[in-house]
Amino acid sequence: FKCIIFLCFIGCIKPQPPIRPHIIPIPNEFTLQEGIFILDKDVLLHADAELQSVADFFNNYLKEKLGYSLKIHSKPTTKAILFKLDETIENEEGYELLVDTSQIIIKAKTAKGAFYAMQTFRQLVPPIIESDQVSIRNLDIKDAPRFTYRGMHLDVSRHLFSVDFIKKYIDMMAFLKMNTFHWHLTDDQGWRIEIKQYPELQKVAAFRDETLIGHYNDAPQKFDGKKYGGFYTQEQVKDIVKYASERQITVIPEIEMPGHSQAAIAAYPKLGCTGEPTKVATKWGVFEDIYCPKEETFTFLENVLDEVMPLFPGKYIHIGGDEAPKTRWKACEHCQALIKKEDLKDEHGLQSYFIARMEKYINTKGKSIIGWDEILEGGLAPNATVMSWRGTKSAVEAAKAGHNVIMTPTSHTYFDYYQTDNEDEPLAIGGYLPLEKVYGFNPIPNELTQEEAKYVLGAQGNLWTEYISTSEKAEYMVFPRMIAMAEINWSNPRKRDYQDFTYRLSHFHKWLDALDVNYANHLYEIEG
Ligand code: TNX
Numbered sequence: 001f002k003c004i005i006f007l008c009f010i011g012c013i014k015p016q017p018p019i020r021p022h023i024i025p026i027p028n029e030f031t032l033q034e035g036i037f038i039l040d041k042d043v044l045l046h047a048d049a050e051l052q053s054v055a056d057f058f059n060n061y062l063k064e065k066l067g068y069s070l071k072i073h074s075k076p077t078t079k080a081i082l083f084k085l086d087e088t089i090e091n092e093e094g095y096e097l098l099v100d101t102s103q104i105i106i107k108a109k110t111a112k113g114a115f116y117a118m119q120t121f122r123q124l125v126p127p128i129i130e131s132d133q134v135s136i137r138n139l140d141i142k143d144a145p146r147f148t149y150r151g152m153h154l155d156v157s158r159h160l161f162s163v164d165f166i167k168k169y170i171d172m173m174a175f176l177k178m179n180t181f182h183w184h185l186t187d188d189q190g191w192r193i194e195i196k197q198y199p200e201l202q203k204v205a206a207f208r209d210e211t212l213i214g215h216y217n218d219a220p221q222k223f224d225g226k227k228y229g230g231f232y233t234q235e236q237v238k239d240i241v242k243y244a245s246e247r248q249i250t251v252i253p254e255i256e257m258p259g260h261s262q263a264a265i266a267a268y269p270k271l272g273c274t275g276e277p278t279k280v281a282t283k284w285g286v287f288e289d290i291y292c293p294k295e296e297t298f299t300f301l302e303n304v305l306d307e308v309m310p311l312f313p314g315k316y317i318h319i320g321g322d323e324a325p326k327t328r329w330k331a332c333e334h335c336q337a338l339i340k341k342e343d344l345k346d347e348h349g350l351q352s353y354f355i356a357r358m359e360k361y362i363n364t365k366g367k368s369i370i371g372w373d374e375i376l377e378g379g380l381a382p383n384a385t386v387m388s389w390r391g392t393k394s395a396v397e398a399a400k401a402g403h404n405v406i407m408t409p410t411s412h413t414y415f416d417y418y419q420t421d422n423e424d425e426p427l428a429i430g431g432y433l434p435l436e437k438v439y440g441f442n443p444i445p446n447e448l449t450q451e452e453a454k455y456v457l458g459a460q461g462n463l464w465t466e467y468i469s470t471s472e473k474a475e476y477m478v479f480p481r482m483i484a485m486a487e488i489n490w491s492n493p494r495k496r497d498y499q500d501f502t503y504r505l506s507h508f509h510k511w512l513d514a515l516d517v518n519y520a521n522h523l524y525e526i527e528g
Helices: 002-013 049-066 111-124 163-175 199-205 234-246 262-267 295-311 333-341 347-364 393-400 435-439 471-478 481-490 498-514
Strands: 029-039 044-047 080-085 095-099 103-108 134-143 149-155 180-184 207-209 227-229 250-257 316-320 368-372 385-388 405-407 456-461
Touching: 029 103, 044 049, 049 080, 049 111, 095 111, 103 111, 111 134, 111 163, 149 163, 149 481, 163 180, 163 234, 163 471, 163 481, 199 207, 199 262, 234 250, 234 295, 250 295, 250 347, 295 316, 295 347, 316 347, 333 347, 347 368, 385 393, 393 405, 435 481, 435 498, 456 481, 471 481, 481 498
Parallel strands: 044 080, 080 103, 149 180, 149 456, 180 250, 250 316, 316 368, 368 385, 385 405, 405 456
Antiparallel strands: 029 134, 095 103, 095 134, 207 227
């Protein structure tokens, strides 16, 4: 009898790992083995020098999660977690994660790979741990991403989001193995990055009359005397970029030109073609006041970029290029003279001249440009990467011309669209993009040959925020669609199975709850 009690006692206290792990994005190769590894205070940690910073990051994470960090050991040993550099792993971001009873071994070629191994490891452990030890099922994982560009975008012009929220967004991206944060910093309704040389950007362009309530086509609302707005100081920008880089995420700033520039023109009317004063936009949409292609404007943009570029160590600067109506350029003598002088066909040729000129400047600083697919108009800037949003046609054209492409089509990646047709769904900009459709996205257009498909760097989810004024709503729109996007970018398409994904997602909800993320629960029926 005593024996039975003893056995039961052992059985009851021994924590049981889940039978079927539910990792998102799903790893390439995954084999469960017999046995478990027990993570407790006695486990040691050893890392090769190249992976030390990730191992430290990991140890800090364990401290938060379990209440203690592991003791560092100078040599590989048993009852330990080991971070090993492995040059034989092909993919720069790839990793292997081996759990057996005496060791957990993380192998990677770079810090990035080790970081992603750590993200997988996190999902092997329950979101909330009540004791100070945890058991992990023995297994082997070999994993590497499908695409090198795995992005999420956030529009902070239409609505402003706190630094804390942006960090949370970055944290979630890192957890899902995404590596690029596209930060949409300027638009008609607000300029959001501090530029010291141009104080009116902070005083004027960063604030708008608070009349923006209601829908796209609503009649103009009355100004209630309040201003809406703000901007990120360069110190805050540096802090965010550093935070992202510790999580293997590159931040790409977007400074829109020549269109979506009414806020800047409101601050400095000379940047426009008419020179007339205008206001920071108080409605959504596309506006006719755009930068005028004169020397004064180019100098302004170059000076702005001279302050922006050093803040962002990544290779890319996004210069917008989308939705630039040519009304003002048609009516401007200087523009018409320039079209003649440069032997351009028309205003579209002038747009191409504008972009190519800015590209040249940015290239001299060692950076490359990304632009929305309108930069194809009138001839593509020589080294540009195209962000294809209006469909796949532009992507095909750019890839066939040997340009890199990032896929962000409205049809599959616009998270400002409705995600269900429920009547009580919160107001969205329009459109309909359910989770299953996001999950079914294939970033490689059928028209491309295998060779041409190499120009597709990956895909990105976009969050435009005309109708998203709070962080709770931003999270609601993004989750769970971003989780599907993460799997599209990372996992082997042959592994993709919507039913299996929703099974894993229903478990991932526990993570979202634990991390205090507000999400749309599409699975209540499945779970219910
Ligand atoms: C189009 S996508 C835009 C944005 C809007 C968005 C709303 C793109 C390059 N431009 O200015 O916010 O649609 O869905």
